Amino acid sequence: MTVAVDALPVPRRVDDDRTAFTRQVLALSKRSILAIYRQPALVAPSLIFPLFFAALGASSFDRATALPGFPQVDSFLSFSLAGSITQGVLFGSAPTSRVGILIGRLAGAAVFGAFQALFFTLVLMPFGVSVEAGVVGLMVIVLAGAATGMAIGGFTAAMALKTGSSEAVQGSFPLLFIALFFSSAFFPRETMQGVYQTIANVNPVSHLVEGLRGLVIDGLTWGNVAKAVLVPVGIGVFSIALAMRTLAGRLAAR
Template identity: 40%
Template sequence: MSGRLAANARVVAALGARSVRQTVRRPQLAAPLIIFPTLLLAIQTGGAGGAVDLPEFPDVNGFLDFMLAGAMVQSCLLAGNTGGIALALDIEMGFTDRLFAAPVSRYAVVLGRLAGTTVLGAFTAVWFITIGLIFGASIEEGLLGALWIVVLVASTALAFGSIGAAIALRTNSASVVQGLFPLVFVVLFLSSAFFPANLMLEPAASVAEYNPLSFIVEGLREPIIAGFDGGDELLAVVSVLGVGAFGLWMCALALTGRVRRGV
């Protein structure tokens, strides 16, 4: 039994490494994760930076400090989307069939993809922390805060990756998953990723108040701009777990469905 577990773990690790390599080697896949969120971060910081002078804007060192958390969750959502596209491409090309035909758990095949997404998530967290520090932001909670951010961002990538994977498994179509790309921005704009929810316009402001993504963003933002806030961190963790549980459950349903349909 433990032998099979070890075998599956090796498969997950190998497939995770493959998916990371795939992303790093393909500019089309890497760009949405790093380049676009970084450009958007720069542009929004430069263009909307005056916002810190608005009454009711939280007390921050600079707008960049405020925006870092938004850039990170943006990367996570896009990583989930990109991972879903890559999985759907694997399905279209018949690569997953080869894996499903091998004596490994079907879950291991999906978890391998998610492992890759998680690693990429951790990488984006490190990237944005570095960018932030270079361009004058500071992390109030210090090193411990930075470590916490990396863990939380990686888990967020895993959680949204599971949703992307579930859609890929359900639809078997890369273009459908790709078509969901605009949806990523709907979710982002309806959260406090880019602006304090209380300063946003209605109806988006009200949605942002209850969007789980806002809770995750706040959990990432507090250690940067103020320091740990127990309540915010707890809400963030619960939200990540909730999104992840939902995504993995959808994956499980999709996988069982595939077995039943014989694909």
């Protein structure tokens, strides 16, 4: 019988732990991003459906842009770009499962969110949509897509860790649907009434969308940048803290 001396545990230093942690996170991030690339059938709907809705909206609601409460836009498509990006990222960020694992998974959601933001903008540009905030604005939109992807990924990760059920994570769709439709993603808050307007006013998705829309329609302002980036970052801090806490609870229970 031989003893493999090389395999014996060697005392580790803190620096080694940090390096290992970074390596693990990077490896898991890469895996998560590759999973998106390797399973196009899972991500295709979150790219196709927002474009389908944008096309439907452009034909159905173009005349509505003349109504009081609508911002000055060349077409409904310009108005709907921000809603399409938010819709795609909300329905496209669904990671399913220690800290490194979680961060690695969320990195995949963030990269996909950024890709979606860029994809929707570039696809709609030949149809008359222009980003008034220019290239810098487009970079802010992509950054906001990444932050939103990570934020929503945090919620779905928390739900997955809590329930351990992919069915329950799929069941979050109606909640995201409500968050999206009770916001100004598709129509301005100024055109809503009563309780709908009250909910849309307090819904953070409204402020995120309006920041993105401001960059598309009005141009580069600190207010638009702050709303487009800080709102998803704020949601992300909360959702990732929730996911971490759920993860700690799950590990403690074992």
